[in-house]
Amino acid sequence: MSRKGQSITLSVTERDKAELEAIALEFGMMWGDDPNISKLIKAIAQRKLIIGKNHDWPESRIRALHRCIGALTYIGQMEQAQIIANLLLERSELSTPLRNEILSFIENTPPAWRLQLDRYILRQQPFQLSYQDAAERVFNFTVRYAKINPHEKRQYLDCWCEETADNKDVPELTHNWCFRLDRILDAAITQIAGEWRSQLDEIEVEMHLLNNLAFAYQAKPQDVFNEWLPDTQRVRKVVRRVSNTFWFMREIMQYTPDCVIVAPENVRSLIKQKLISCCENYDLHLSD
Known part of the structure; x- marks a missing residue:
C-alpha cells in the first residue's frame, strides 16, 4: 500500500x-x-528551525554595534569586527546607506596574513614574521609578544622579537619593535615553538612637570608614580613605564619647556640631542 x-x-x-x-x-x-x-x-x-522577529532592535543597539565595528578595527581586531558586521547584515532594520557601508567593509577584507596575525595574537602563539616593505626589502623576525596599537591615528604592530640588529632604541629596549601595518605590502607568518612573553620590555622614566602642566596633567595607565615633589609649589614628579622612546618623545616634546626628563640618563640624553638639533635649526648656539 x-x-x-x-x-x-x-x-x-x-x-x-x-x-x-x-x-x-x-x-x-x-x-x-x-x-x-x-x-x-x-x-x-516541526520546530527544528525557529522563526524570530528580525525588525525589533532599537536604533541605539544598531548604533552601538556599528561603533563596535570601528573600535575593533581601530585596535586591529579584524575578525571580531567582521563577526559584528555580519550580525548586523542579518537585520532588516538597517538603512540602505548603513547596509552599503557595512557591505563595503566586508568586501574590503584585509589580506590573509593580517587575519592570521590577529589569530596568533589572540591565541598568544609565538610566530615567525617575514615581510616585504615598500622598497622590496625582506625582513625576518621571531616574535614572542605582539599587540596592535594605534599611534597617531595609524595601526602599528608593537612586538618583542629575538632580533635586535639595527634597532635604534636605548639598549634596554632593543628587543621591542614597532611596525606600521599599512606599509607591509605582503607577509608570511608561521607558527613557532616556545613561550609567549607577557609584555614588551620596559624602562621607568622619571619626569618633572612644571607650571600649568603640573596642574593639568592627567595620569596615564603606564604611570607608576604621580605626586607633587615635597617642598615645591609647582613641580609634579611622574614616573612612567616606557617601551618605546620614539613614541614617548613624540608625546612629551610638545610640552617643552614644562616637561623635564630627569632619569634615566640615556633617555635624558636623547631629549637633549633633540633640543640641540632644534636650536641649531634656528641658528641658536648653546654652550654647556
Whole structure:
C-alpha cells in the first residue's frame, strides 16, 4: 500500500523563491545537490528551525554595534569586527546607506596574513614574521609578544622579537619593535615553538612637570608614580613605564619647556640631542 503525500502551493515571486532556496541551502535542506524549499517548510513546521522577529532592535543597539565595528578595527581586531558586521547584515532594520557601508567593509577584507596575525595574537602563539616593505626589502623576525596599537591615528604592530640588529632604541629596549601595518605590502607568518612573553620590555622614566602642566596633567595607565615633589609649589614628579622612546618623545616634546626628563640618563640624553638639533635649526648656539 503506497502512502499518499500532501502538497501545498506557494505563490511567491522569483526573488522570494531565490531567498527561500538560499535559506534552505544555508541550513542544509537539500534534495540531491539542490536546495529544497519543501524540506525547509517542513523543518519550520516541526520546530527544528525557529522563526524570530528580525525588525525589533532599537536604533541605539544598531548604533552601538556599528561603533563596535570601528573600535575593533581601530585596535586591529579584524575578525571580531567582521563577526559584528555580519550580525548586523542579518537585520532588516538597517538603512540602505548603513547596509552599503557595512557591505563595503566586508568586501574590503584585509589580506590573509593580517587575519592570521590577529589569530596568533589572540591565541598568544609565538610566530615567525617575514615581510616585504615598500622598497622590496625582506625582513625576518621571531616574535614572542605582539599587540596592535594605534599611534597617531595609524595601526602599528608593537612586538618583542629575538632580533635586535639595527634597532635604534636605548639598549634596554632593543628587543621591542614597532611596525606600521599599512606599509607591509605582503607577509608570511608561521607558527613557532616556545613561550609567549607577557609584555614588551620596559624602562621607568622619571619626569618633572612644571607650571600649568603640573596642574593639568592627567595620569596615564603606564604611570607608576604621580605626586607633587615635597617642598615645591609647582613641580609634579611622574614616573612612567616606557617601551618605546620614539613614541614617548613624540608625546612629551610638545610640552617643552614644562616637561623635564630627569632619569634615566640615556633617555635624558636623547631629549637633549633633540633640543640641540632644534636650536641649531634656528641658528641658536648653546654652550654647556
